[in-house]
Amino acid sequence: MRKALPLVVAALVLAAIAWRTLQQPGRDLAKARTLSLAHAGEVKAAREALAAYETRYRAPEDIWFASDILMRTGDVEAALGRVFDHPVLGKDRATPRRFAREALHLIGWEDGDFARPTIFVGRVLVTLLEAGDAHAEYDQGRRLSEQPIEMLLGYWFEHFRDCSGRPMLRGREFLRKRSERDAKAAAGLAAARPGPASATAGEVAALREIIDDPTWHERQPIAWHLACTAYAKAGGKAGMKKLHEMLQEIAPQAGTSPRAAIDEATLATALFGGGDQLLLDRLVHKYLLEADPKLSAFGAWVVEALLSRHREGDGMARKALAQLWDDLRPEGIEYRERIATALFLEGEPTDALPLSREAVVAALRGEGFNVRSRMLAAAIDLAAGERDALPKLVTALRELTGAKEEMVEARQAPLYMSALLTGLRALLLYGDAAGRA
Secondary structure: OOOHHHHHHHHHHHHHHHHHHHHHHHHHHHHHHHHHHHHOOOHHHHHHHHHHHHHHOOOHHHHHHHHHHHHHOOOHHHHHHHHHOOOOHHHOOOHHHHHHHHHHHHHHEHHHOOOOEOOOHHHHHHHHHHOOOHHHHHHHHHHHHHOOHHHHHHHHHHHHHOOOOOOOOOHHHHHHHOOHHHHHHHHHHHHHOOOOOOOOHHHHHHHHHHHHOHHHHHHOHHHHHHHHHHHHHHOHHHHHHHHHHHHHHHHHHOOOOHHHHHHHHHHHHHHHHOOOHHHHHHHHHHHHHOOOHHHHHHHHHHHHHHHHHHHOOOHHHHHHHHHHHHHOOHHHHHHHHHHHHHHHHOOOOOOOOOOOHHHHHHHHOOOOOOHHHHHHHHHHHHHOOOOOHHHHHHHHHHHHHHOHHHHHHOOOHHHHHHHHHHHHHHHHHHOOOOOOO
16 A cells, blocks of 8 residues: 555646646637737626636636736736735745736836836836836836937936936946937936936036026926026036026016026925035925925925935934924825835935934824825834734725725825825835735
């Protein structure tokens, strides 16, 4: 009997392999049909096909396929449930990173097609680069070398927002294929990021051309904003003097001209980012604490300038951030969320933080905050390695994605996407190393 046992086991293994092999053609056909419906935007039909698929195929890879289809058809909440509620995948240390990477690819590129980037590709690329994604490196190079510089502004803006100061950009290497003017301008814009400015004389001159060019000013206000910020940091005393003169000229018109108001906010925040401390109180009060609703959009620029100065060791900016956290009006929740994200989820840890992590997390979970804030609190705890943080983040992400329609109807779609990307970034960077029960 003992001698026959290995033969029985081998026979069972061979039978299982044969059964799986016989099933494979049907599985592949069902996958192809379901995926084609999802590609075509046939949401109802795709989900019906997926339901039929799931009744027959239940292996872990089939669960991943179901998650992919659910995300492609807009149900991220259900996709999270399929993967993280699974008895095997939910315990796999690789699951958070894989789920986040697949979700980010579908957000950054239409239907996951790398030839069709979405408006979110800048932020997605920055996140994937942080995680060491090889395709992100390739796509970064392709975008920098082939696309018109105007199409790259969202990408540059995300690098500008990143408070780590890490040299993720390999701009000069990739930009060699571009025209000399575009290459210098694009590389010069990198000086807008936190950290010491490193623009060459040619790049500084290219920034000055952008600032003086009416075409850039009128048609690409984000590029003009970044150019002013970079010029204040990289242009030295001459750059600061030039921007001060422009501010003095435009300020009298800001009360009557919407475009002049934008220019005033741009120039003032750029000058503060370049080191003009005298503008700090004016910026905080005008655009954050006593802001006319028409000027509220500029508050985000002030917050970014404060965060940038803080990362560069500016003690006044650090104190201003701490005070701002307490003084912001109730409607300033998104500013608090941005401050919390930058301090605890971006950049290298530092002992010179203006706020304690515990106090910020408690506030984000407190009265007056919302589902975005709770998700952010869970992400911060996960990054810090807190026990049970991972299941709490998954729960918060499910709550957030379940509230998508409500947030979109309330015209909060940008805030929803920002929060979702923050949560996925935390899963990608920290989900496999900490925060488990």
